[in-house]
Amino acid sequence: MDRQLLSGDEAVALAALHAGVALGTGYPGTPSTEILEAFDVLGGRAQWAPNEKVAFEVGLGAAFAGARTIVTMKHVGLNVAADPLFTAAYTGVTGALIVVTADDPGMSSSQNEQDNRRYAVAAGLPMVEPSDSQEAYDFFFRAVEISERWKLPVLYRVTTRVCHSKSVVTPADRGDAGAPAAGREPAPAPHFEHDINGRVMIPANARPAHRRLRAKLAEIAAWGEGEAWDAAPGRAALNRVVLGSATLGIVADGISFMHALEAAPEASFLKIGLVNPLPIERVRAFARTVSRTVVVEEGDPVIADTLLAAGIAIQSKPEMYRFGELDVARVRRILAQDSSPEAAPARGKPPELCPACPYHTVYGTIQKHDLIAAGDIGCYTLGVLPPYRAMDTCVAMGASIGVGLGLRHVLPDEEARRVVSIIGDSTFVHSGISGLVEMAYNPPPTGHVVIVLDNGTTAMTGQQEHPGTGRRLDHGPTSKLSIEGIATAIGIPSVTVIDAFAEPEEFERLLLERLATPELSVIVARRPCILAAADIRKWEGQAAEFRARAAEQAAVCGPAEADR
Amino acid sequence: MIADRTATVTNVVLAGLGGQGVIKASDILADAALRAGLDVKKSEIHGMSQRGGSVTSDVRFGMKVLSPMVPAGEADFLVVLAASEVEVAWPLLRAGGIVLAPDLIPDAELPNKRSLNVALLGALSHYLDIPAETMLDAVRAALPEKLHAVNERAFESGRKLAAATGTIR
Numbered sequence: 001m002d003r004q005l006l007s008g009d010e011a012v013a014l015a016a017l018h019a020g021v022a023l024g025t026g027y028p029g030t031p032s033t034e035i036l037e038a039f040d041v042l043g044g045r046a047q048w049a050p051n052e053k054v055a056f057e058v059g060l061g062a063a064f065a066g067a068r069t070i071v072t073m074k075h076v077g078l079n080v081a082a083d084p085l086f087t088a089a090y091t092g093v094t095g096a097l098i099v100v101t102a103d104d105p106g107m108s109s110s111q112n113e114q115d116n117r118r119y120a121v122a123a124g125l126p127m128v129e130p131s132d133s134q135e136a137y138d139f140f141f142r143a144v145e146i147s148e149r150w151k152l153p154v155l156y157r158v159t160t161r162v163c164h165s166k167s168v169v170t171p172a173d174r175g176d177a178g179a180p181a182a183g184r185e186p187a188p189a190p191h192f193e194h195d196i197n198g199r200v201m202i203p204a205n206a207r208p209a210h211r212r213l214r215a216k217l218a219e220i221a222a223w224g225e226g227e228a229w230d231a232a233p234g235r236a237a238l239n240r241v242v243l244g245s246a247t248l249g250i251v252a253d254g255i256s257f258m259h260a261l262e263a264a265p266e267a268s269f270l271k272i273g274l275v276n277p278l279p280i281e282r283v284r285a286f287a288r289t290v291s292r293t294v295v296v297e298e299g300d301p302v303i304a305d306t307l308l309a310a311g312i313a314i315q316s317k318p319e320m321y322r323f324g325e326l327d328v329a330r331v332r333r334i335l336a337q338d339s340s341p342e343a344a345p346a347r348g349k350p351p352e353l354c355p356a357c358p359y360h361t362v363y364g365t366i367q368k369h370d371l372i373a374a375g376d377i378g379c380y381t382l383g384v385l386p387p388y389r390a391m392d393t394c395v396a397m398g399a400s401i402g403v404g405l406g407l408r409h410v411l412p413d414e415e416a417r418r419v420v421s422i423i424g425d426s427t428f429v430h431s432g433i434s435g436l437v438e439m440a441y442n443p444p445p446t447g448h449v450v451i452v453l454d455n456g457t458t459a460m461t462g463q464q465e466h467p468g469t470g471r472r473l474d475h476g477p478t479s480k481l482s483i484e485g486i487a488t489a490i491g492i493p494s495v496t497v498i499d500a501f502a503e504p505e506e507f508e509r510l511l512l513e514r515l516a517t518p519e520l521s522v523i524v525a526r527r528p529c530i531l532a533a534a535d536i537r538k539w540e541g542q543a544a545e546f547r548a549r550a551a552e553q554a555a556v557c558g559p560a561e562a563d564r
Numbered sequence: 565m566i567a568d569r570t571a572t573v574t575n576v577v578l579a580g581l582g583g584q585g586v587i588k589a590s591d592i593l594a595d596a597a598l599r600a601g602l603d604v605k606k607s608e609i610h611g612m613s614q615r616g617g618s619v620t621s622d623v624r625f626g627m628k629v630l631s632p633m634v635p636a637g638e639a640d641f642l643v644v645l646a647a648s649e650v651e652v653a654w655p656l657l658r659a660g661g662i663v664l665a666p667d668l669i670p671d672a673e674l675p676n677k678r679s680l681n682v683a684l685l686g687a688l689s690h691y692l693d694i695p696a697e698t699m700l701d702a703v704r705a706a707l708p709e710k711l712h713a714v715n716e717r718a719f720e721s722g723r724k725l726a727a728a729t730g731t732i733r
Binding site: 003167255259261327328347355 | 598603604606608609616617620630631633649651652653654
């Protein structure tokens with residue numbers, strides 16, 4: 001096939017298509033978002049879930065039915081999906097379940113830089129990690145191979161520089177036409193077989209399931225010392241050695257390998273693509289062939305600590321390189337064990353709310369009245385920057401409501417009455433709804449005010465759809481969740497929809513009125529994102545046409561036919 | 565020996581502000597390198613940057629490219645779309661590297677300001693071994709047909725101005 005210039009995200013999507021993945025599901029999050037979008041454009045079946053937990057569960061169900069499935073999310077999304085993830089390690093799967101975790105070392109667009117290689121160890125799941133787009137394509141089939149052979153979900157770890165860098169991909173042939181490589185055979189047709197003992201995790205079933213998981217991991221560890229190193233047409237080696245000098249050996253994974261190969265082209269390398277379980281004995285043997293072995297890895301010293309615990313004489317990086325991304329210059333410093341202060345990177349112009357963003361008036365009002373604003377995750381978080389500085393907390397998706405309630409519960413009344421929670425529409429659907437349930441269930445004595453900033457899109461990640469837009473991932477029409485309807489159904493007595501941009505004075509009056517009463521309030525500040533408005537109009541037009549056609553059809557065939 | 569494989573890499577850093585077409589320009593340049601049969605990697609940070617902040621994109625091409633990021637002090641070219649960003653990108657430039665900034669292109673030579681990114685790619689093309697026609701193929705592939713003529717003109721003026729005026733340091 002032809003050479004293509006693909007981002008790591010696009011390469012994963014192409015591999016998923018070629019692997020016959022039947023369903024892709026996830027929640028948007030930088031740097032993972034483009035995987036499902038590309039999978040959809042390529043003709044795959046891709047859908048956004050309300051959050052990562054639901055996405056994972058939908059993927060798990062599909063994999064129980066024997067399908068090949070991909071679930072995508074950013075690193076912090078795996079925190080949301082962690083509950084089913086850990087127990088799915090016990091149940092295992094019938095088909096293949098590839099869970100993409102897109103980590104963001106350096107936090108280019110995230111609230112933390114947690115290292116999700118830790119999740120592989122904690123959940124007891126195999127983890128595969130590519131270093132560029134070609135590997136993002138090639139390794140996907142090895143991940144499917146592992147998942148189907150050991151009937152386990154496989155974590156597929158990518159990082160911002162792998163997701164968003166473009167590099168050349170030559171999609172490999174499937175291997176011999178007669179016998180395609182493992183993971184590249186035609187996908188099995190989904191069907192259901194009962195396996196009550198295997199999938200119903202009551203304690204009596206979960207106890208043996210935990211032992212089964214550990215037995216599988218021991219087998220995969222042995223495979224990681226052997227077969228994982230094999231390469232054949234259509235089958236890339238997950239782990240490999242690049243022989244160079246006998247004085248310096250480097251153990252590296254992911255993008256760190258590329259930086260290190262450039263920083264020390266003369267060195268010997270042991271490149272790790274199967275991050276969990278690690279090929280401990282192969283590293284031990286490698287370390288004996290060189291006079292000095294250095295582990296080069298971004299984030300936490302996960303590989304280094306494991307090797308040191310196994311009694312292998314390696315050098316870890318100085319502590320200062322736990323923080324931020326690595327690059328060629330930093331790897332040179334690691335190899336020199338240089339922990340002198342680094343030059344501060346040049347500071348460019350910081351991002352800001354778009355000049356025509358519908359939220360300016362909201363933040364202007366919050367600033368004017370010196371309110372205490374429990375904020376949330378999205379581009380509206382930029383309200384924290386000058387000139388407004390109108391946000392006091394931002395921790396996790398949906399946290400604005402719970403944090404606002406906690407502040408209200410304990411602050412003196414006078415201060416408590418100044419607390420508002422601010423949350424975007426997609427974030428509200430993701431995990432704000434249960435916060436609203438808590439608000440109705442345990443109302444603070446002073447009441448509370450939640451402002452839902454509804455711009456009709458998941459703006460921060462590049463204008464993705466969500467259940468509140470009434471459109472699917474591919475922008476086609478589907479059921480539309482009503483934020484004000486949900487708030488009313490939960491039992492919030494005062495629910496108001498307003499265009500705060502068009503009516504700033506009315507918004508200010510309404511907000512002050514609601515803050516003054518102990519009655520619970522939700523204010524939905526609704527106006528389309530300026531960047532998405534034109535597209536939204538186009539899709540709404542298409543949806544109206546679709547509905548008109550369906551109505552026409554209903555008149556001819558009856559409603560049951562038209563619903564399909 | 566692996567050492568030789570990176571020897572011929574060309575490093576270009578494109579810089580500007582969100583919405584100026586920095587990413588589009590780097591897509592075009594990377595595609596041109598691919599069309600020229602070279603290995604190529606391109607890297608930038610998306611996300612927050614699209615909200616009007618500083619944007620830089622690294623494009624590296626040659627026989628074999630390893631890291632996708634241009635190491636500080638190793639950029640052969642800075643292509644800067646906003647004058648304010650020259651200072652931000654400056655530490656990336658190698659000694660003797662070339663800066664291509666907006667003041668290279670007089671307003672009169674640029675009827676459509678949106679084509680500044682392509683005009684500067686034209687200027688860059690003066691220094692590269694990638695044939696101008698290959699660069700133009702990549703320009704056309706990246707833009708809708710109605711924009712082809714104006715961008716071809718922008719590319720050509722940038723290319724001529726670079727040849728005539730030399731470089732800005």
